[in-house]
Structures are given as structure tokens and as C-alpha cells.
Amino acid sequence: MKLDNIQSFVPPVRTLMGPGPSDIHPRVLQAMGRPTIGHLDPAFVEMMDEVKVLLQYAFQTQNALTIPVSAPGSAGMETCFVNLVEPGDKVIICQNGVFGGRMKENVERCGGTAIMVEDEWGTAVDPNKLEAALQANSNAKIVAFVHAETSTGVQSDAKTLCELAHQYDCLSLVDTVTSLGGTPVKVDEWEIDAIYSGTQKCLSCTPGLSPVSFSDRAIDKIKGRKNRVQSWFLDLNLVMGYWGGETKRAYHHTAPINALYGLHEALVLLKEEGLENAWARHENNYQVFRAGIEAMGLSFKVKEGDRLPQLNAVNVPAGVNEAEVRSRLLTEYNLEIGAGLGSLAGQIWRIGLMGYASNLKNIWYCLNALKAVM
Amino acid sequence: MKLDNIQSFVPPVRTLMGPGPSDIHPRVLQAMGRPTIGHLDPAFVEMMDEVKVLLQYAFQTQNALTIPVSAPGSAGMETCFVNLVEPGDKVIICQNGVFGGRMKENVERCGGTAIMVEDEWGTAVDPNKLEAALQANSNAKIVAFVHAETSTGVQSDAKTLCELAHQYDCLSLVDTVTSLGGTPVKVDEWEIDAIYSGTQKCLSCTPGLSPVSFSDRAIDKIKGRKNRVQSWFLDLNLVMGYWGGETKRAYHHTAPINALYGLHEALVLLKEEGLENAWARHENNYQVFRAGIEAMGLSFKVKEGDRLPQLNAVNVPAGVNEAEVRSRLLTEYNLEIGAGLGSLAGQIWRIGLMGYASNLKNIWYCLNALKAVM
Numbered sequence: 001m002k003l004d005n006i007q008s009f010v011p012p013v014r015t016l017m018g019p020g021p022s023d024i025h026p027r028v029l030q031a032m033g034r035p036t037i038g039h040l041d042p043a044f045v046e047m048m049d050e051v052k053v054l055l056q057y058a059f060q061t062q063n064a065l066t067i068p069v070s071a072p073g074s075a076g077m078e079t080c081f082v083n084l085v086e087p088g089d090k091v092i093i094c095q096n097g098v099f100g101g102r103m104k105e106n107v108e109r110c111g112g113t114a115i116m117v118e119d120e121w122g123t124a125v126d127p128n129k130l131e132a133a134l135q136a137n138s139n140a141k142i143v144a145f146v147h148a149e150t151s152t153g154v155q156s157d158a159k160t161l162c163e164l165a166h167q168y169d170c171l172s173l174v175d176t177v178t179s180l181g182g183t184p185v186k187v188d189e190w191e192i193d194a195i196y197s198g199t200q201k202c203l204s205c206t207p208g209l210s211p212v213s214f215s216d217r218a219i220d221k222i223k224g225r226k227n228r229v230q231s232w233f234l235d236l237n238l239v240m241g242y243w244g245g246e247t248k249r250a251y252h253h254t255a256p257i258n259a260l261y262g263l264h265e266a267l268v269l270l271k272e273e274g275l276e277n278a279w280a281r282h283e284n285n286y287q288v289f290r291a292g293i294e295a296m297g298l299s300f301k302v303k304e305g306d307r308l309p310q311l312n313a314v315n316v317p318a319g320v321n322e323a324e325v326r327s328r329l330l331t332e333y334n335l336e337i338g339a340g341l342g343s344l345a346g347q348i349w350r351i352g353l354m355g356y357a358s359n360l361k362n363i364w365y366c367l368n369a370l371k372a373v374m
Numbered sequence: 375m376k377l378d379n380i381q382s383f384v385p386p387v388r389t390l391m392g393p394g395p396s397d398i399h400p401r402v403l404q405a406m407g408r409p410t411i412g413h414l415d416p417a418f419v420e421m422m423d424e425v426k427v428l429l430q431y432a433f434q435t436q437n438a439l440t441i442p443v444s445a446p447g448s449a450g451m452e453t454c455f456v457n458l459v460e461p462g463d464k465v466i467i468c469q470n471g472v473f474g475g476r477m478k479e480n481v482e483r484c485g486g487t488a489i490m491v492e493d494e495w496g497t498a499v500d501p502n503k504l505e506a507a508l509q510a511n512s513n514a515k516i517v518a519f520v521h522a523e524t525s526t527g528v529q530s531d532a533k534t535l536c537e538l539a540h541q542y543d544c545l546s547l548v549d550t551v552t553s554l555g556g557t558p559v560k561v562d563e564w565e566i567d568a569i570y571s572g573t574q575k576c577l578s579c580t581p582g583l584s585p586v587s588f589s590d591r592a593i594d595k596i597k598g599r600k601n602r603v604q605s606w607f608l609d610l611n612l613v614m615g616y617w618g619g620e621t622k623r624a625y626h627h628t629a630p631i632n633a634l635y636g637l638h639e640a641l642v643l644l645k646e647e648g649l650e651n652a653w654a655r656h657e658n659n660y661q662v663f664r665a666g667i668e669a670m671g672l673s674f675k676v677k678e679g680d681r682l683p684q685l686n687a688v689n690v691p692a693g694v695n696e697a698e699v700r701s702r703l704l705t706e707y708n709l710e711i712g713a714g715l716g717s718l719a720g721q722i723w724r725i726g727l728m729g730y731a732s733n734l735k736n737i738w739y740c741l742n743a744l745k746a747v748m
């Protein structure tokens with residue numbers, strides 16, 4: 001590639017129905033392009049306060065420490081682990097897909113010990129297995145699990161898993177990257193202690209930020225640490241000084257101003273629609289999609305009841321080249337759907353109906369395009 | 375603050391002449407709002423390759439591992455330290471401002487030992503002091519310093535400092551957050567082993583990404599580590615699989631698509647202008663600014679020769695309320711300039727002429743507005 005030949009990049013216009021990013025609302029894209037202001041500008045500081053209130057609504061929480069981390073969802077995950085795990089801590093991780101494995105990586109890199117509770121990919125986390133692990137590891141400090149597994153389209157019962165964690169004196173740490181804004185996530189009611197999400201799924205926003213929220217119990221653990229948090233960038237003791245509370249903001253890092261404009265607008269859109277209405281829309285559109293998929297003779301990987309309405313793992317029929325179908329959808333129809341990850345590679349497509357992408361126009365387009373290429 | 379009252383955020387239009395973010399080029403803002411595509415889309419992957427080539431040009435390097443970290447400059451700093459420092463490693467840090475102190479934090483959080491070489495804030499790093507430290511610490515592994523101190527507007531002699539590091543078998547690790555695109559930064563010629571920068575200074579781009587580059591020597595150290603990198607998100611062994619080289623991209627994290635559109639456009643603009651022309655523009659505009667400041671009877675904190683043309687520490691005259699001046703410039707003139715940090719708080723203003731903000735219109739506006747409020 002020659003430097004001289006590089007021009008401005010004008011992306012193709014795709015329909016995004018993979019596992020994320022999903023279609024971005026036009027108002028969000030417009031917000032991204034607004035004039036940048038300083039990260040300590042009083043107008044920006046006020047916008048940050050609004051983002052916190054809007055995120056509290058999205059997460060259904062009163063937690064004061066409810067902010068977007070200035071980096072993608074993976075950094076949100078890491079924020080939770082590096083702040084809460086100290087060397088030697090035992091963390092029980094319920095794994096039923098790719099992202100539980102990433103949690104294990106995080107725990108180990110913090111010097112903790114990961115106790116893995118495995119469920120088959122494509123099934124929900126089994127609370128009985130978690131309880132057995134809690135009984136066998138009475139000194140465990142944290143229970144971590146993925147509410148909505150992006151790699152399989154499975155939803156687990158977060159409320160029950162958090163209750164179990166607390167019965168055994170553990171903090172609960174929950175991945176809601178794919179659920180927030182698409183299906184119910186109730187931080188206070190479910191007593192989630194640490195939660196992270198992404199912006200590029202059901203919030204209809206561009207990728208790059210990770211909303212997080214921490215309960216008072218979690219903050220007590222962070223403030224009572226014996227060791228410094230190993231990451232300076234993600235150390236909540238420092239980040240709180242910038243995003244936090246009542247006092248004057250202390251400079252920590254330079255916030256990604258325009259990305260935050262986008263998230264603010266996405267959250268205003270969510271508020272305008274209403275959380276319950278957004279959940280209902282995702283559910284209703286899933287029913288339309290399901291009927292269409294089944295009418296084509298296709299089936300779902302995940303059993304009814306555990307399925308996420310916003311992310312569908314569709315079994316690739318025998319004799320069909322899954323990669324070719326995806327490639328043709330992209331090149332001939334500008335339609336992106338996702339491949340399987342890990343042990344499900346080649347076996348499933350992941351078709352997202354997330355956020356702004358969850359609408360009838362997309363669904364009918366996707367069903368017809370699928371028919372056309374198969 | 376009531377949820378119900380929160381509306382779309384329409385920022386004021388400011389002139390950004392602080393220490394960053396600086397004014398964003400309109401073409402960059404336009405690029406930020408373009409339609410999002412998938413992070414594994416072939417069109418996006420090609421754009422990533424272009425970003426690498428453009429960054430190699432900006433850094434003046436052939437280093438294959440030249441990429442933007444998906445988070446702000448502080449995360450770029452952390453990327454360099456967590457990948458290069460292992461527990462027990464001695465790192466010599468030349469500190470002459472705020473950001474050397476942040477380097478120390480990083481080293482210690484990696485389990486390393488920081489040997490501090492102190493110079494007065496507002497002066498350049500003294501190579502003689504570095505050499506003495508290298509002689510006294512023959513087992514040091516890395517020499518780290520800030521090329522252009524954002525807190526003081528001082529430029530240090532990166533070439534000489536890197537030469538010294540190599541004479542004593544150390545890797546060189548250099549902060550160029552404020553210099554890249556504004557004054558010469560020559561990674562290959564100066565033999566810099568690890569470098570990070572920001573997008574929101576002389577690149578005229580929004581904040582949120584951190585360009586980094588690593589020499590083969592640095593990569594050898596990373597690949598030969600005894601311990602895993604403590605950050606999963608910033609582990610270059612994994613990031614290389616996504617951004618890297620010849621083979622198929624492996625999913626690591628979801629890239630901040632639209633922020634990368636912005637950086638791509640900013641780098642195309644830099645290429646169109648030409649690096650040498652950009653450096654000359656920053657220098658020429660500084661001369662105009664300097665003449666104007668001196669004509670007002672004001673003086674600079676940093677001695678001529680060590681001064682960064684793109685970031686000027688102007689002494690606050692006796693009897694002038696520095697905070698009130700900044701506040702009036704912002705509210706009455708929509709003009710942002712910066713305060714002093716740390717030990718220089720209250721003593722200086724930091725006035726940036728960075729990237730797109732380095733132009734005569736801004737300079738004459740700033741000089742006249744300063745006159746008006748003082």
C-alpha cells in the first residue's frame with residue numbers, strides 16, 4: 001500500500017445485523033460530528049452529569065458510580081476485574097461462551113484464582129452448578145458471569161445468580177454488553193455489584209465506550225484494597241475524581257469528547273422511547289424474525305426461553321457454506337451478519353436485532369436476502 | 375438533575391487554544407459522522423491498513439507495529455509500560471513535568487522500580503543527569519521521558535536521550551503526545567523503541583485514541599517476557615493479532631470505528647499538507663504569537679530554544695487573577711486556554727497553537743481577547 005494513494009475514507013453503507021456494532025441511529029452519528037469542546041469545559045462537565053443520570057436510568061440503578069469507561073467493552077470488563085480482584089482472591093466464573101473465558105484471563109492477570117463453572121455453549125448458566133461451586137469454595141470473593149452471551153445468544157438468569165452470590169458473601173460481577181437496552185437489566189433490583197456494558201449493541205451507538213456501574217459494596221472493596229489497582233488508566237479511585245460526585249473535577253485522562261456526545265444522544269433516544277418500550281420492541285421484532293426463520297425451515301441453536309431476542313444463533317443447514325453466505329450477503333446486499341466463535345465457528349450465524357437495527361425493514365430485508373443467497 | 379429534563383446536547387462553538395483538545399478540522403468532524411461498518415468488514419480492515427501506513431509516515435518509521443490504541447493517550451502510555459516492564463525491572467524516568475510522574479505510577483503498578491531523574495519544571499531534560507543515572511544503575515532496562523511536556527511547554531532532546539539509553543543497553547520509551555505532527559518526531563532516525571502519542575493535539579483530531587509504535591527490539595522484549603502482560607485489553611501479543619501483519623485478523627476487541635474514521639481523515643490531512651510543512655507552520659505561527667505576547671509586555675516561562683512552538687507557557691503577570699482571565703475568555707469569547715498544572719498552577723497559562731488551531735485567525739483573536747480582559 002502506497003502512502004501517496006491514500007484518500008479520505010468513505011465507508012460503504014451497510015445494514016448491521018451481526019453481533020455488533022449494530023446500526024447506529026442517525027441522530028447519534030450527527031452528534032458525533034458536533035464541534036469538540038474542552039474536557040474540563042463547564043458545558044462538557046454538565047453533559048457528563050447528564051450522561052451519568054441517563055446511564056443510571058438505562059441500568060435501573062441509583063449507584064453514584066455509574067459512568068462510561070473511555071474505551072470499548074473489553075476495557076469495561078477489565079475495569080471491573082482490576083478494581084475488584086486482589087492477588088490471591090478466588091473468583092468463581094460461570095462460563096457458557098467466549099466471554100467467560102475472557103473473564104478468566106482477566107482474573108489470572110490480576111493475580112487471582114479463577115474457579116470455572118462450565119455450561120455447554122448455547123445453554124444458560126445453571127444456578128445449581130454455581131451453588132455447588134460456592135459450597136466447595138467458601139472463601140470465594142466474587143461471582144462473575146455473562147448475562148447475555150454475545151457468542152451464543154443465550155440469556156442467563158442474572159437475578160438468581162446474584163442472589164446466590166450474596167447468600168455466600170460474594171460480590172456479583174455481570175457482563176451486560178449485549179443486553180443493556182435490549183432486554184431487562186435491573187442493577188438495583190437484582191443487586192448487581194459491578195456491571196459493564198458496551199455502546200455498540202442495543203444502545204444504537206458507535207463502539208468505543210463501556211458503561212459501568214458499581215454498588216456501595218463494590219466501592220467498599222475498592223477503597224479497602226491492600227494493593228494499588230494495577231492499571232493507572234482504569235483505577236476507579238482516580239477515575240472517580242474526574243467523573244465523580246460533588247467536588248471539583250480533577251484531571252485524570254482526556255475524555256473522548258465526541259464519542260461521549262454520541263453516547264449522550266443514544267441515551268436520550270432510549271429515554272424518549274422508554275426502556276420498557278425498547279424491551280418490548282426487541283421482543284416483538286424477534287417474534288417476527290423467528291416466524292420468518294422457521295418458515296424457511298431454519299432452526300435456532302438456543303432453546304426457547306434462554307434465547308436473547310436481540311441476538312439469534314441460527315443453525316447453518318447441512319450442505320450450506322456458511323462463510324459464502326455471509327460473504328455474499330455483505331458484498332451483494334451490504335448486509336452484515338456474524339459468524340460463530342470458538343467451538344461454534346462454522347455451525348451458526350449470529351443475527352442481531354439490536355437497538356436501532358431491530359426494525360421490520362431490517363428483518364424483512366434479512367429474511368429475503370438469506371432466501372436469495374441460499 | 376432530572377432525567378425528564380435532559381435533551382440532546384448541542385455544544386457551544388469554542389476556539390480551542392488550551393493544551394488539548396485543540397480545534398478539530400471540519401473534515402475530521404465530518405468523517406466521525408459517517409455510517410458505521412463492522413470492525414471485521416473488509417472495507418474497514420483496508421482502512422486499518424491505511425491508518426498504519428499513515429501513522430508510519432507521521433512517526434517517520436518503518437516499524438510494522440505502528441497502530442492506534444483504542445483509548446486515549448493515557449492508555450497509550452500504559453500500553454508501553456505494561457508490555458515492556460516486568461516485575462523487578464528498573465526503569466529510569468526523566469521527569470520535568472506532570473507526565474513523568476504518571477510514568478512513575480505506571481512503572482510501579484507493573485511491579486518495576488522507577489529511578490527518577492529530576493529536572494526543574496519548565497526546563498528540558500538534562501542529558502548529563504541521565505548519563506549519571508545510567509552509570510549508577512547498570513542493570514536498568516528502560517529509559518523513559520517526555521519529548522514535549524504538555525504541562526510546561528518544554529521540548530527535550532529526544533535524539534540525544536535515546537542515544538544515551540542505547541549506549542547503556544536500555545530501551546527508549548518516549549511520550550510524544552504533544553509533539554507528533556507539530557514538531558519533528560523521527561522514530562527510526564532517533565531510534566525510539568516505544569512511543570505513544572495522542573490524537574487531540576497537533577493531529578487536529580478528537581481525543582480518544584493513542585497512536586503507538588514499537589521497534590523490533592521492543593517487540594523482542596515483549597515476546598520474550600517471562601510473565602503475561604498484566605492487561606488483557608492492552609496486551610500487544612493479542613492486539614497484534616487484530617491489527618497485525620499478513621495473516622487473517624483475529625478478533626480481539628471491538629475497534630472504535632468512527633473514532634478511527636476521524637483519525638484516518640486527520641492523517642490524510644497531515645499527508646496532504648506534508649509533515650515538514652506542518653512543522654514549519656507551527657514554527658511560523660509561534661513566531662507571530664511570540665511577537666504579540668512580548669509586545670503586550672508578557673513573558674514566557676520556558677527559555678527560548680527549549681520552547682515548544684505549539685504549546686506556550688505564558689507567565690501570569692503580577693496582580694492578574696489567572697483563573698478569572700481564563701473564565702472570561704471562555705464565557706465572553708468562547709476561547710479556551712489552559713491553566714498551569716501541579717506546581718505551576720496559578721503561575722502560567724498554557725496557550726496551544728496545535729494542529730488546525732495553529733493559524734493567524736486564532737492567534738490574533740487570542741491576543742486581542744487577552745488584551746481585552748486584562
